[in-house]
Amino acid sequence: MARYILALDQGTTSSRAILFDEAGMVRHVAQQEFPQLFPAPGLVEHHPEDIWASQLATAQRVLRESNVAASEVAAIGITNQRETTLIWERATGRPIHNAIVWQSRLTEPICAELRAHGLEDTIRAKTGLLIDAYFSGTKVKWLLDHVPGARERAERGELLFGTVDSFLIWRLSGGRVHVTDYTNASRTLLFNIHTLTWDDDLLRELDVPRAMLPEVLPSSHIYAHCDPAHFGAPIPIAGVAGDQQAATFGQACFAPGMAKSTFGTGCFLLLNTGDVAQQSGHGLLTTICWALGAPEKPAITYALEGSVFIAGAVVQWLRDGLGIIKTSAEVEQLAASVPGTGGVYLVPAFVGLGAPYWDAKARGGIFGLTRGTTAAHVAKAAIQAMAYQTRDLTEAMLADTPEPLLTMRVDGGAAGNDELMQFLAGQLDVPVQRPQIRETTALGAAYLAGLATGIWRDQQELAALWKRDREFTPSMPADERERLYRGWRKAVSRVRDWEE
DSSP, X not given: OOOEEEEEEEOSSEEEEEEEOTTSOEEEEEEEEOOOBXXXXXXXXXXXXXXXXXXXXXXXXHHHHHTOOGGGEEEEEEEEOSSXXXXXXXXXXXXXXXXXXXXXXXXXXXXXXXHHTTOHHHHHHHHSOOSOTTSHHHHHXXXXXXXXXXXXXXXXTOEEEEOHHHHHHHHHTTXXXXXXXXXXXXXXXXXXXXXXXXXXXXXXXHTOOGGGOOEEEXXXXXXXXXXXXXXXXXXXXXXXXXXXXXXXXXXXXXXXTOEEEEESSSEEEEEEXXXXXXXXXXXXXXXXXEEESOTTSOEEEEEEEEEESOSTHHHHHIIIIIOSOSSTTHHHHHHHTSSSOTTOEEEOOBTBBOTTTOBTTOOOEEEOOOTTOOHHHHHHHHHHHHHHHHHHHHHHHHHHOSSOOOOEEEESGGGGOHHHHHHHHHHHTSOEEEESOOOHHHHHHHHHHHHHTTSSOOHHHHHHHOOEEEEEOOOOOHHHHHHHHHHHHHHHHHHTTOOO
16 A cells, blocks of 8 residues: 655644655645734734635645545655744643744743843753744743633633644644644744743743643654544654745755755755754854654754844735736746846845844835836846845855855745756855755655654665755856845845834
8 A cells, every 4th residue: 555644834824734655755735824913013813714724735635636645645744834823722722813924923021021030041051042022932822811711721721822833733643742843932932942942931931831731742752643633544644844844845855964944935054063052143043953763862964054034025025015917826927027136135124133133123124226227127126135144144154154054955836946046056156956856844744754654774774765856056156146135235235123
């Protein structure tokens, strides 16, 4: 009987399900967008039922359309938008509020209080993270403080907190299992990445009851079995990782010093640092990249991470906000219709700036406009912003590590844009490698699930499956590279600290 892995890729703007075979090849894909909620400027929410319904529908559809029975699926792997925060009732599974999305700046006042209390060094030392509204912990506090009766119910054990992976596992298992993995736990601002435990000091500072927290398990592990009502058989859920860690695993960046950059809604650059939790002095995060092995003594791989909040989402803004394209796919052709940006820079700081700036008060801006500026110049500037932001992260990473960057592996939707990838190679001055299988986030979740269920033996076998589609070699003259980047840095300086 054929053996397949079903990967559930629950993203910020859509849910996808991808069926992989034993060779790690994509057999079928289903995708469904769901509504984005913007209650006020800088705030982003999702309805939890939209997350659940879209993910379940795509999973069921991919099996139906591929004619694969649930009994032929060896395991499910889950990868998810990280830091997005949900609280739901233990008894019913019903959420008490919309999910607060990782992009939301809702909890910046709470972060300001934590900074005022002098907690930055403590939080960084314990979690590897900065105090920022990006992370889950302040979102949990906000929900407990603002939803009537929530704090009292949480203290009685009636409410559960989870990131999206936990919520999906709870629903898939019929409310029997409340767990997360180390990668997602490491993004909450509540988890000590050195002791590998929920941290009592941090829980006390953020006033989060321990009773609502999920159990933390390795990224490759049999967590639960799906309720047969969902697919017709109790498929094991055997792999979980936050989307960027899953993409790093899917790119087979298994050796320290290997790096990948994902161009999705945001842009995320991860550098494998092995078993060393290396602290950054340049605005990067220290995070758990994955955990393998036995639950009682997991083997932890760490990473340095640079997180950009808006990358591919700028194309959605060109489509939905400005209306200069009708579909996202049109942006490449529009941008290619002009040889350059005409001196235009677009800084997509719509929800502030992430790494390496961490400026919640920044806002987006377009600079260098003239009467000759066209929609094509703006589109090209939007695309190039993804490359410039990646260079910002790379510059910070190289300042933190003694190892030179030799290549960059790329994935995500915008990695299919050849012009962007060539421009990126020119800005980084290193070859950019695009894999044959670009669904690396889902592939990483599939790999983790397959390791736990014996589909693949070890990471060496997985590394052999990685195949290059194309390599973009740098050809941009050094003086042009630096001139363009100086213009970008000038544009970024103009949007800093914009909000009063």
